Amino acid sequence: MSESAGIARVDSLKSRALDALAAVSNAESLEGWRVAFVGRRGELTQLLRGLGSLPPEQRPEVGAAANALRRTLQAAADERAIAIHRASSDASDAPIDVTLPGWPIPRGGIHPTTRTVREICAAFSSMGFSVVEGPEIELERYNFEMLNIPKDHPARDMWDTLWIDMEDADEGNPSMLLRTHTSPMQARIMENTKPPIRVIVPGKCYRYEATDPSHEWHFYQIEGLAVDRGITMTDLKGTLYEFARRIFGVDRQVRFRCDYFPFVEPGVDVSIDCFLCGGEGCRVCGGTGWIEIMGAGMVHPKVLADVGLDPNIYTGFAFGMGPERIAMLQHGIDDIRLFYANDLRFLRQFG
Ligand code: FA5
Numbered sequence: 001m002s003e004s005a006g007i008a009r010v011d012s013l014k015s016r017a018l019d020a021l022a023a024v025s026n027a028e029s030l031e032g033w034r035v036a037f038v039g040r041r042g043e044l045t046q047l048l049r050g051l052g053s054l055p056p057e058q059r060p061e062v063g064a065a066a067n068a069l070r071r072t073l074q075a076a077a078d079e080r081a082i083a084i085h086r087a088s089s090d091a092s093d094a095p096i097d098v099t100l101p102g103w104p105i106p107r108g109g110i111h112p113t114t115r116t117v118r119e120i121c122a123a124f125s126s127m128g129f130s131v132v133e134g135p136e137i138e139l140e141r142y143n144f145e146m147l148n149i150p151k152d153h154p155a156r157d158m159w160d161t162l163w164i165d166m167e168d169a170d171e172g173n174p175s176m177l178l179r180t181h182t183s184p185m186q187a188r189i190m191e192n193t194k195p196p197i198r199v200i201v202p203g204k205c206y207r208y209e210a211t212d213p214s215h216e217w218h219f220y221q222i223e224g225l226a227v228d229r230g231i232t233m234t235d236l237k238g239t240l241y242e243f244a245r246r247i248f249g250v251d252r253q254v255r256f257r258c259d260y261f262p263f264v265e266p267g268v269d270v271s272i273d274c275f276l277c278g279g280e281g282c283r284v285c286g287g288t289g290w291i292e293i294m295g296a297g298m299v300h301p302k303v304l305a306d307v308g309l310d311p312n313i314y315t316g317f318a319f320g321m322g323p324e325r326i327a328m329l330q331h332g333i334d335d336i337r338l339f340y341a342n343d344l345r346f347l348r349q350f351g
Contacts, residue, residue: 264297
């Protein structure tokens with residue numbers, strides 16, 4: 001083959017390959033084109049392999065033309081591939097048929113605890129309380145000491161505590177924990193607010209305790225605090241009766257009994273008659289006929305003094321309730337562990 005014959009062969013291949021590429025309209029035919037022209041057995045590869053049979057003086061020019069053709073065909077094929085892809089994407093952007101039925105979008109629902117927390121907050125807001133929040137990771141000082149529970153006080157056993165494992169605890173940094181109740185916010189609020197105070201504090205609490213139908217290791221509480229001149233136990237009882245009437249209706253029985261909490265004096269626990277057995281005794285109420293929903297009492301004079309309020313001038317009441325227990329009463333739920341088991345069959349019932 002002469003040099004001009006070699007160049008002519010490259011030119012002929014070029015025009016046939018580009019003509020064939022122009023007729024390619026989809027990914028399959030593009031693949032067929034690659035096999036025919038630039039694949040391992042394609043025409044261009046054969047031509048390049050045949051260069052060795054040319055006389056040495058012709059090889060450089062025909063070889064350069066063949067390599068240039070390889071780059072040209074590669075670039076043209078890439079361009080064609082992009083055009084094919086774009087054409088198929090454009091096809092999927094075809095006008096939307098608005099008359100077709102839509103895809104259903106699954107809707108989430110409000111968690112039953114959240115629902116009850118909101119209802120309780122709304123009931124107290126309408127009685128003039130404002131809503132504030134506080135930290136779940138708390139200083140030992142606020143969770144215990146400022147609530148008249150010094151270190152080594154036996155009352156600490158009432159709250160099985162999850163402590164934060166702190167690397168620098170030995171360097172004099174204060175101990176921290178997952179708050180066992182929302183009561184630390186009593187001290188935080190009184191330290192920073194001049195009476196009159198009327199607040200409620202919803203939030204998550206954590207306890208290192210075994211679970212059963214009425215006990216979880218993490219649960220919500222709603223703390224309540226009112227401090228002013230002349231507040232009495234009657235104000236506490238009146239407020240809590242009104243709360244019970246709004247949340248449970250007028251027929252529910254409310255029971256106050258003496259109880260001990262180091263940060264109130266006197267202290268009470270407040271229970272509602274059991275929704276399941278009507279007072280007979282069952283597994284939910286532990287056979288007592290009553291479900292305890294909160295602890296409460298008159299703010300202890302020592303707690304007032306420690307935050308800088310004169311107990312001879314100011315008095316106050318406080319309470320801490322469990323909204324999951326209240327949701328159980330509202331909806332007839334017989335196991336508190338259902339709230340956080342993430343079983344959608346349970347959660348969907350509350351939409
Ligand atoms: C307290 O935590 C006190 N801080 C309440 C308090 C506040 C007393 C202000 C006086 C003044 P107690 O441990 O009883 O108290 O918890 C209060 C309420 O939280 C209980 O009545 C119950 O409704 C709820 N609760 C307590 N432990 C659990 C638990 N493990 N699982 C679910 N709810 C709980």
